[in-house]
Amino acid sequence: ATRLANPATAALRAYDPGHDLPALRQRFGVTIAELGSNENALGPSPRALEAMRAALAESYRYPDPRGAALKAALSAQLGVDTGRIALGNGSHELLMLLAQCFADPAHSVVFSQYGFAVFPIATAAAGAQPIRVPALPREHASAPFGHDLDALAQAVREDTRLVYLANPNNPTGTWFGDAALAAFLARVPREVLVVVDEAYHEFADAPGLGTALQLAGSHPNLIVTRTFSKAHALAGLRVGYLVADPSVVAVVERLRESFNLNNVALAGAEAALADREHLQRSRALNASERGWLVAELARRGYVCLPSQTNFVLVDLGRDAGELERHLFERGVIVRPMGGYGLPQTLRISVGSRDENERLLSALP
Numbered sequence: 035a036t037r038l039a040n041p042a043t044a045a046l047r048a049y050d051p052g053h054d055l056p057a058l059r060q061r062f063g064v065t066i067a068e069l070g071s072n073e074n075a076l077g078p079s080p081r082a083l084e085a086m087r088a089a090l091a092e093s094y095r096y097p098d099p100r101g102a103a104l105k106a107a108l109s110a111q112l113g114v115d116t117g118r119i120a121l122g123n124g125s126h127e128l129l130m131l132l133a134q135c136f137a138d139p140a141h142s143v144v145f146s147q148y149g150f151a152v153f154p155i156a157t158a159a160a161g162a163q164p165i166r167v168p169a170l171p172r173e174h175a176s177a178p179f180g181h182d183l184d185a186l187a188q189a190v191r192e193d194t195r196l197v198y199l200a201n202p203n204n205p206t207g208t209w210f211g212d213a214a215l216a217a218f219l220a221r222v223p224r225e226v227l228v229v230v231d232e233a234y235h236e237f238a239d240a241p242g243l244g245t246a247l248q249l250a251g252s253h254p255n256l257i258v259t260r261t262f263s264k265a266h267a268l269a270g271l272r273v274g275y276l277v278a279d280p281s282v283v284a285v286v287e288r289l290r291e292s293f294n295l296n297n298v299a300l301a302g303a304e305a306a307l308a309d310r311e312h313l314q315r316s317r318a319l320n321a322s323e324r325g326w327l328v329a330e331l332a333r334r335g336y337v338c339l340p341s342q343t344n345f346v347l348v349d350l351g352r353d354a355g356e357l358e359r360h361l362f363e364r365g366v367i368v369r370p371m372g373g374y375g376l377p378q379t380l381r382i383s384v385g386s387r388d389e390n391e392r393l394l395s396a397l398p
């Protein structure tokens with residue numbers, strides 16, 4: 035029998051990476067509408083594609099293990115020193131690495147009940163104790179099922195090393211404002227590292243919601259993670275980054291795999307970052323399609339919770355499994371959230387107009 039070296043993994047629900055897309059394409063042909071993984075229907079910047087093609091010719095060599103060009107581009111755009119940036123094979127890798135770097139079985143890690151699924155996995159991989167803090171109630175006016183920052187601050191114990199927050203959060207789509215984060219940081223001891231996962235940051239435009247980055251300089255315990263998977267539409271490329279105090283970055287750099295980003299990814303991300311117009315198109319398209327989709331769903335009696343992301347959480351008020359299967363049989367892929375403990379909800383990514391229409395016409 036297999037002996038688990040780390041007993042925490044036995045109790046863990048595996049990260050659900052979604053459906054086997056190639057198999058589904060074979061079954062449904064081109065008619066499949068993949069609205070289950072919060073990808074970006076616009077697709078990547080043409081300049082990124084061009085840079086990736088050029089980089090292919092160099093792929094017989096190892097990539098730059100420092101990712102110097104991408105870090106320099108990020109540094110210029112974000113206004114932070116390169117020594118405050120670490121790159122990851124997707125932000126998923128960075129979220130995992132942070133727990134491995136800074137938490138061990140003597141420590142606890144705090145996160146919200148419906149926080150991003152990788153938080154408990156990263157905690158278990160480090161063998162640390164998870165502290166899962168009850169979310170805000172469904173009835174909360176602006177953030178149903180969202181992060182309860184008061185309760186999260188209260189949950190921090192003497193042995194807590196890390197807090198994971200996502201802003202906006204997946205799967206709830208909820209967010210908290212910069213002032214609320216500043217108040218939270220003021221309540222948490224400086225020895226506790228606070229990770230703010232901003233995977234959906236570029237889509238967010240709610241008043242009072244900027245970025246945790248502006249607090250990073252004054253809070254050495256604050257770590258901000260971002261990704262090229264969402265607004266930059268490069269999920270397949272696997273590029274994420276974090277901004278943190280240089281002392282935190284130094285530890286992550288020591289533990290990560292030397293060549294965690296391949297040369298095509300480094301080149302594509304750098305070019306994507308330079309194409310500000312494409313990013314703007316991506317944000318505008320998402321905002322308008324999300325608004326349209328939410329309105330069309332509402333007309334059909336489906337309630338979407340408020341979202342600052344490229345997906346919506348639909349609250350059915352009854353078990354969502356049947357509707358998910360109904361849509362699946364019609365080649366429309368959406369994500370049931372039972373695994374998160376939200377069995378009455380479906381998470382639906384904002385697709386192209388064509389995909390969104392396919393979803394609407396497949397509804398019973």
Ligand code: PMP
Nearest residue numbers: 124125126150204233261263274
């Ligand atoms: N954080 C959140 C909140 C996410 O939803 C995701 C992707 N589903 C990630 C991080 C990880 O994204 P990636 O590894 O593609 O950067």
